[in-house]
Amino acid sequence: MENLRIKSLAPHQRALVAIAVLLDGHEAAEYLQNDSVHGNSLARSSEELAKIENKLRLPLLGTFLRAAVDEIDASKGEES
Amino acid sequence: MTQSDAESQQFELEPWDPEQLLSTREPHEIRYSMGFLQSKPENWFPGLGAHWLPLAHSMGIELKVVQVQPTFTQPEHDTLGFVASVDDEPIALVAESESIYRFLETVVPSARGTAGSIVAEYFARRFISSLALCWSGPDSSVVRFEPELNPADVRSFASILFDIQLNGVSCRFWLQMGRVLVERLDGLWRRQVKSSTSLNLKPAPVQIEIAQLAVSAHLISDYTKPGTIIDLEVPVTDEVRIASKDDMSLEARLVNVDKAFVLEILRAAPVPVEIPADSVRLQVLLGSFSPIGVSLKELLSGKTMLETGLPLGNEVLLSIGGETVAKGQLSIFQGRFAVTVLA
Numbered sequence: 565m566e567n568l569r570i571k572s573l574a575p576h577q578r579a580l581v582a583i584a585v586l587l588d589g590h591e592a593a594e595y596l597q598n599d600s601v602h603g604n605s606l607a608r609s610s611e612e613l614a615k616i617e618n619k620l621r622l623p624l625l626g627t628f629l630r631a632a633v634d635e636i637d638a639s640k641g642e643e644s
Numbered sequence: 645m646t647q648s649d650a651e652s653q654q655f656e657l658e659p660w661d662p663e664q665l666l667s668t669r670e671p672h673e674i675r676y677s678m679g680f681l682q683s684k685p686e687n688w689f690p691g692l693g694a695h696w697l698p699l700a701h702s703m704g705i706e707l708k709v710v711q712v713q714p715t716f717t718q719p720e721h722d723t724l725g726f727v728a729s730v731d732d733e734p735i736a737l738v739a740e741s742e743s744i745y746r747f748l749e750t751v752v753p754s755a756r757g758t759a760g761s762i763v764a765e766y767f768a769r770r771f772i773s774s775l776a777l778c779w780s781g782p783d784s785s786v787v788r789f790e791p792e793l794n795p796a797d798v799r800s801f802a803s804i805l806f807d808i809q810l811n812g813v814s815c816r817f818w819l820q821m822g823r824v825l826v827e828r829l830d831g832l833w834r835r836q837v838k839s840s841t842s843l844n845l846k847p848a849p850v851q852i853e854i855a856q857l858a859v860s861a862h863l864i865s866d867y868t869k870p871g872t873i874i875d876l877e878v879p880v881t882d883e884v885r886i887a888s889k890d891d892m893s894l895e896a897r898l899v900n901v902d903k904a905f906v907l908e909i910l911r912a913a914p915v916p917v918e919i920p921a922d923s924v925r926l927q928v929l930l931g932s933f934s935p936i937g938v939s940l941k942e943l944l945s946g947k948t949m950l951e952t953g954l955p956l957g958n959e960v961l962l963s964i965g966g967e968t969v970a971k972g973q974l975s976i977f978q979g980r981f982a983v984t985v986l987a
Contacts, residue, residue, distance in 0.1 A: 583763055
């Protein structure tokens with residue numbers, strides 16, 4: 565859990581991966597991999613998360629999502 | 645019914661003015677009327693439902709596709725969107741803000757602000773990816789999501805409008821695309837229609853008929869005398885019949901494209917009624933033209949358009965058995981078509 569790839573992503577991409585895996589599980593990678601810039605990292609992060617046992621995965625994704633959204637909102641606040 | 649010169653003084657004839665009376669169309673609507681605009685894009689993505697229905701079901705959402713329509717129209721109000729590319733040509737998936745709001749309210753009612761925009765982005769990515777994965781056309785393409793491009797960067801030439809309902813809530817979005825992709829889809833549709841249909845029409849003249857009358861043989865000279873006014877006894881309309889000498893007979897609407905007559909094909913025409921044995925069929929024709937590279941099935945596949953090459957005008961030909969016997973001016977008399985025979 566310490567070395568999950570999602571942690572190395574920018575907040576926006578983390579939120580995206582979290583939502584993708586929440587909705588589509590193992591298939592999330594298929595929908596994210598065609599990103600022209602971050603396709604590989606998005607797909608690998610979602611594949612990795614999708615392999616985590618369901619019981620752990622859902623709360624973990626929720627945590628990642630909330631944290632990422634908070635970070636994005638905080639950075640928007642700083643910008644304004 | 646005909647009227648002599650003297651009697652015609654009492655007629656209040658108004659010249660038929662096609663520039664005023666016909667609806668107008670843009671030249672590109674003709675260009676793509678048999679291909680892109682007629683296409684049924686859903687046919688090219690046969691597995692799309694399998695990507696979306698299980699997700700909708702798991703979220704407790706009833707998903708209904710109301711319409712998938714190729715179009716040259718664009719969203720009218722403020723839009724939000726995301727950009728992708730097909731073989732390096734940018735496309736954009738855009739929706740009116742209100743539509744996105746309704747979509748999010750239905751799909752994730754609790755998601756607001758940042759969370760809502762990320763959900764919207766994921767659904768956009770998912771939609772574009774699922775289209776790429778389901779594509780069944782002959783040429784494969786490289787489809788990429790372009791996170792660093794803005795919808796305003798996309799030079800949209802035409803769109804495919806998706807009109808869907810989620811739990812009865814209407815949401816519309818446009819897949820905007822550039823000219824290259826529109827050309828490819830246009831050509832693909834035309835090839836597919838032609839591969840399953842008969843050959844092109846023979847390049848024979850096709851007549852554009854305003855009306856036809858059964859005239860007693862001994863009255864022909866009255867009908868063709870200069871100055872005569874012929875009440876065609878049909879209401880003024882933009883609909884005409886087009887027919888070739890062989891087997892084609894269609895009903896069409898006249899439209900104005902750059903001050904020339906263009907035909908918007910409506911339907912197959914009924915067989916003309918028989919005329920009495922002692923009469924001849926007098927046709928009132930706007931003119932004739934030769935369609936090239938078009939099959940009958942293409943013409944009947946929807947509101948396809950045919951260029952005639954005839955400039956707008958109200959001069960008509962009176963024709964019997966394929967021979968022009970007089971020329972006339974098309975007019976309006978008490979809401980009906982009338983023809984004044986010219987010298």
